[in-house]
Amino acid sequence: MATLQEFRTGEKSWWCPGCGDFGVLTAMQKALVAVGASPDTTAIVAGIGCSGKIGNYINSYNIHVTHGRALPAALGLKLANRDLTVLVAGGDGDAYAIGMGHFMHALRRNYNVTYIVMDNHVYGLTKGQTSPTSEEGFKTKTTPQGSIERPIHPLMLAVSAGATFVAQGFSSWQPQLAHLIQKGIEHPGFSLINVISPCVTYNKVNTYDWYKKTLKNLDEQSGYQPNDRSTALATLHQTEELVTGLIYQEETTPYEDLIPGFSQTPLVKQDPHVDPETWNKILATLE
Amino acid sequence: MATLQEFRTGEKSWWCPGCGDFGVLTAMQKALVAVGASPDTTAIVAGIGCSGKIGNYINSYNIHVTHGRALPAALGLKLANRDLTVLVAGGDGDAYAIGMGHFMHALRRNYNVTYIVMDNHVYGLTKGQTSPTSEEGFKTKTTPQGSIERPIHPLMLAVSAGATFVAQGFSSWQPQLAHLIQKGIEHPGFSLINVISPCVTYNKVNTYDWYKKTLKNLDEQSGYQPNDRSTALATLHQTEELVTGLIYQEETTPYEDLIPGFSQTPLVKQDPHVDPETWNKILATLE
Amino acid sequence: MLAWKIGGDQGEGIDSTGDVLATVANRMGYYVYGYKHFSSRIRGGHTNYKVRIATSRVEATTRRTDILVALNQETIDRNVHELEGGLILADESFSPVLPEGADAHLLTLPLTNIARSLGSIMMRNMVAVGASAALIQLPLDAFVDYVTVKFEKKGEAVVNANREAVTTGYQRVIDEYRALLTFKLGDPSRGDRLVITGNDAIALGAIAGGCRLMYGYPITPATEIMEALVRWFPSVGGAVVQMEDELGSITAVIGAGFAGARAMTSSSGPGISLMQEAMGLASVAEIPAVIVDTQRGGPSTGMPTKQEQSDLLALLHGGHGDTLRVVLTPGSVEECFEDAVEAFNLAEQFQTPVIIATDLSLALWKQSVERKSLNGPNVSIRKGSTLSPEDLLALGENVFQRYQFSPDGISPRSLPGEKNGQYLATGVEHGPSGKVSEDPANRERMMNKRLTKLLGVAAIRDGFRYEGPDHPELILVGIGSTVGILREALHHLRGQVGLGWFRTLSPFPVDRVQSVLAPAKHIMVVEQNALGQIRQLMAAHGVSDDRFTSYLKYDGVPFLPEEVVTRAMSLLSPVEVH
Amino acid sequence: MLAWKIGGDQGEGIDSTGDVLATVANRMGYYVYGYKHFSSRIRGGHTNYKVRIATSRVEATTRRTDILVALNQETIDRNVHELEGGLILADESFSPVLPEGADAHLLTLPLTNIARSLGSIMMRNMVAVGASAALIQLPLDAFVDYVTVKFEKKGEAVVNANREAVTTGYQRVIDEYRALLTFKLGDPSRGDRLVITGNDAIALGAIAGGCRLMYGYPITPATEIMEALVRWFPSVGGAVVQMEDELGSITAVIGAGFAGARAMTSSSGPGISLMQEAMGLASVAEIPAVIVDTQRGGPSTGMPTKQEQSDLLALLHGGHGDTLRVVLTPGSVEECFEDAVEAFNLAEQFQTPVIIATDLSLALWKQSVERKSLNGPNVSIRKGSTLSPEDLLALGENVFQRYQFSPDGISPRSLPGEKNGQYLATGVEHGPSGKVSEDPANRERMMNKRLTKLLGVAAIRDGFRYEGPDHPELILVGIGSTVGILREALHHLRGQVGLGWFRTLSPFPVDRVQSVLAPAKHIMVVEQNALGQIRQLMAAHGVSDDRFTSYLKYDGVPFLPEEVVTRAMSLLSPVEVH
């Protein structure tokens, strides 16, 4: 069993002091420890953004891809070696702007990876522009008079799109967040955890204080059952997604188990050669 | 007032005899006549697919773009000349596979164009592969043992994403379809009309007969009020989207009216030069 | 040598009819080559399928047609100029007319009526097949056997009706047109051959080369690679995922490559353009990836069903920033198989994206290929430099230096799942450990490492091949499907003419090109694009002087060997033309 | 000439401090040039800002620093080598140490403490500004005036505190270090100048050129163009849309271009790679579009905050299929303005995408520019060939031939909204009316039409500029920000050395390049990339012989004029070096 320390790289962080991403990092590391993962069998795919730098700080196999494409990379990785624990991380711009198409298709494909979106309602790395989750009226360098677009509600979209695991955490609420990530990893299909992770430099509206005042914690609300799509949608609608906890989960079989003939042994462990008998059968289809 | 005839190009169709797209074409032409549009002030943006060829047959300003990108082209067009009636058309692959990201963002942007998705649950032009709306188990050249992905439910997604006009038509039910397109054009924001348009060559499951048996017509169901998001979602959920009619509409102000300082006169009608006073004000910000 | 063609409307089964003829002739020991003319539409619109049948290898199409089976008048009108005295077999039902001045014999048979009388007009093409067999003087049995197996699953009634259709067509020709049966094909040669396309060969090569993942998105003329793997992968435990777009496809391939599986994607121009950004990631993060570009008429949607070789510069230079890419260019169906296997080897050995560039003609047209040239189980697989578990463990507390500098620029890699091998693969510039680095000196070294490493490809692969005399007066230079066309042209050019073709376009095999071309008096670069992309590339590498001329074609139609011969003759000194 | 630098951690206001100095010095009539060193992170990490102040135009940075303001020890350690006897002004709070062997004078002031005593340590940098003013011997008043206006909106207390900060810093230097005040800048020259970047100039040029729509997605170092237009467009009725990605941005620009509005997008490498497919659409459908590529270190995410010129080949050849693209390469901030205006003219005149390629240095570094060189209201706007309403009506029942063939390849267009002008614009190959066509003859003509049309750009634009002697021994060839560096190098090379630079990279101005370079004995192509992309391009166009050498740099750091001088000297014959 690996320890928290073993999941650290010791590299000095490039994040601003106070950034929400520190909390996401710690929660991910705790969750990895909790599920009994080990650094060598863990793979983390990250997108581009302040958030995307998270892979630099977790001792594991890390791949830092192009902006918006973390999810397809994770699909490739998972099918190549289905024994790996695969986590995917990125920002709200990475996930819901340039990455929106892949996000919707990952949900319907339901392959077994855990997607952690570090949502700060702003573009951090490019120094403060409006993001798809920015609220209407949010002022940035690209919308100095306030955003005029309806914000994306990622959780509602995920539930509507047929997701099998949908949760939201807050980087300041460590135990809940770590637990949600742990459950996401344990879920045998695609799990989405949208994490409120404040940007202290470019978002002066959706601050820690603001969230502490407005966020509702489902865990404190006795009786919430996360197994019904309509209840989940209604809850998200009522709270305007200002809610943390496990919102929806269903029993499921992951994509990789449904692919006809797909090997249960990780592909990377197989002999790459084709055997003569199979080969002749294949050629026979061309005769 | 233009006549139906004036909206025809007379070009010989490239579609298979019996293709649902013929009905979509006619309904679009009827709707254009009904709203009093004229060919010279109508612009049609089409994607790539059998569906995307629709522009060849409508006498209007037509632009046939790259696969999946009809919506951003329409945004460009509309802001360039806001007096135009802008229709956008494409297939289910064009809209919901490669075009998914733009689709979600067009919904939240709510600019005033009408999007007609010609949905046949299959890739027609590339000769019959699975599409994002193909049902689970649907067999094609790429899923000979049946599709294993959850189908996209475009209407639910649209309603969840904050769309202001969502409808579904059936290419065989002409009066309703033409009427829905007409209402979409009249709606002062983004309108989505998903149209069931059977592919007689590559989809032997979701046929005209199959739809005639399974589709429920909201117009025949007295009392349905398309002004409530939750009712809309519930209806779509219950019917598994096998329903036609106006599903949701709200009063709205289009994007182009919300852009700070954006000209009410079409840009193409303005003097491109900048006047000296404005210029000096701009330079002053750099002093 | 004989050229047979069938033509009609799209959606009328022209394809499968041509396939029957090609398959049966191949089985009998003839060499076949099939060429289809089709449009970007599903039904309607003229389509035709030409099959050349010969007693030796054939890998191009020529102008002449000996027998034209016409299912409508348009077919006659559009193709009659190819006949030069040949036969037209037309369906009586459309009252065929021979255009004025046509140099052809018109035979008619009531193809539709015969089919109808046998139960379904769907069998019209089978009647035509039987009639064609008689005209070509191929034995009826072989066709009857073929349909018996082909329709087996559909039940005895269908089998019998189709046998009847073929037989009737055959018999009617024998009965009515015996006098015209003058074609002599010559004796078939023994051998075990398959009739396959370049796309088939690539899919086969991928399987043989250990590829078990394919992420793709449909597009003409690449789709068949994905579709073939969908059929074949279940038997080897692999998976094909139809992605939401090509951005997703290439990135999934990169994810798989990072994890250590052999993965690929295939597309054509529009999809390849979308992959440009991610290919740069694979280059910088040194991740193997195999990408097939089956070129078609561009730019943009262009001419999606037409032949062209116009993505070459984009394959080399399409992404932002400084990279070298490995671009393999097979010049035959057999080379498609070889290069598909090799692409996976090179990708892992050099830890880099490898592109296989084919073109529509090479990708889609079927031809006879020796079974022994498709020896899947026996290909050699080179996994490239990896650290052993022992090496990794020996690192102890030290961080694994994934990108450590080395003389050949190649650094051993570790794969996820291996103890102690954790590292960061990133598209951001990084130091030897993988950690992001903005240090100028490191940047320069890393850039040199990546660029020089790829020059190693030239050391292990002959990138420019040559066939011909030692002291050629003229060398024809080709690529892709053009190579087969030039080879056929060579048969008709008895002078001192040689053929040079690219097997590796990048890294550019400059030394080899220079030495091969050195003795030639003239060099004609034959390419199917408007910009003369190969010429430009040669010039950019200093291979250019006044011996060079270009022969370009960009109207969507392949070169004909005859055209090449004419053009070549104009360069050769008169005494040497026989 | 004097070089001042301030350094500290990112997020500590280094940028705005440098800007104050540059702005005030410029207002006083000096020419300034600012250069920033920064990383891809928001806070933390060393950053510095160097401002050169001179009495004549300056457009490059050099090695030497005269005055270094250090806010931490790292700043001293990293930059002390530039000082060559200059001064370091350091904050006492970190107990600064002069490294052993350093050739510099260390002065200290309690910057932080002074600021704290005035109410907030946020004002530390203002104290440093005041101290710098004294060291450079610039009048205090000008700085006091500046902060008075700058902080006006924040109320009197803030204004007073900042005035106090500047004044105290100034006075402390005068009091404590009077003996060291030996710098003499010389007299400023009259003139009305603004301190702006290439990005500013492009945004200004876009507005002047009639652009009213910008579709963009943030990316370093292009974002400022979008952000400037967000600020300025409301006053001219335009709109900026922050799109979901670059695929959307470019396609929206094309939609707008089809409709007849002038629209643009801007990005850097990764975004440009994503635009490759759509640029082909604009080429084939003949739709105007303007795209700015502010190049940075590639490939992939590469070195996002570092200088490079490595997208050039991708800009020319990145898309699939045969196209020529118009690529403009401004070599100064003023040329950025000119070329932005001209890009919209060329895009509409030639109905094609036009790319403006700059680079990080040109895009981000501020310099003094004459106001009269930014004459927005007076630029000429050419809308290109369109049909008049009368012409359209005169068509009667005839279909408008949008793509009709013409001698120069340009066909008049109609705009949506115009009666009788309806047509189909498509990326599929089409005939003169716009309707899809697969006819080979039409294909060839259409391809020729599109390619030859663009050669017309060369006729109206001088694509390669030259400055220098008529009979140069050496010509330095540059592009983008390198041009300013080479120009500065020229001042130090008294031999027969000239400067040639590209204003149009494509269509390649081959005749002009050849004639300019003809008299030179040596040609040194100076480019900031690893592959020698401009050299390759020149060679591809037959411009290459043994007079050519390359000087490449790809470590993320701009060339220094001194480095160019050294390299150039090695080529010049000894007698001519003075």
Ligand SMILES: Cc1ncc(C[n+]2csc(CCOP(=O)(O)OP(=O)(O)O)c2C)c(N)n1
């Ligand atoms: C194709 C491409 N476009 C744009 C960029 C520039 N870019 C880097 S990060 C980023 C967005 C950052 O926002 P988000 O995803 O919310 O991450 P955060 O920094 O807020 O964590 C952008 C636009 C890029 N790297 N690649």
Ligand SMILES: Cc1ncc(C[n+]2csc(CCOP(=O)(O)OP(=O)(O)O)c2C)c(N)n1
């Ligand atoms: C970038 C790109 N990828 C792939 C293609 C090939 N392609 C053309 S149409 C199409 C999908 C057609 O399906 P759909 O959108 O449902 O339209 P339909 O033909 O069914 O009307 C594809 C994949 C393309 N043209 N461009």
Ligand code: SF4
């Ligand atoms: S800019 Fe915002 S998101 Fe980025 S590191 Fe700083 S606080 Fe975090």
Ligand code: SF4
């Ligand atoms: S293939 Fe299907 S969608 Fe395409 S034209 Fe034929 S019937 Fe219509």
Ligand SMILES: [Mg+2]
């Ligand atoms: Mg963010």
Ligand SMILES: [Mg+2]
């Ligand atoms: Mg479809």
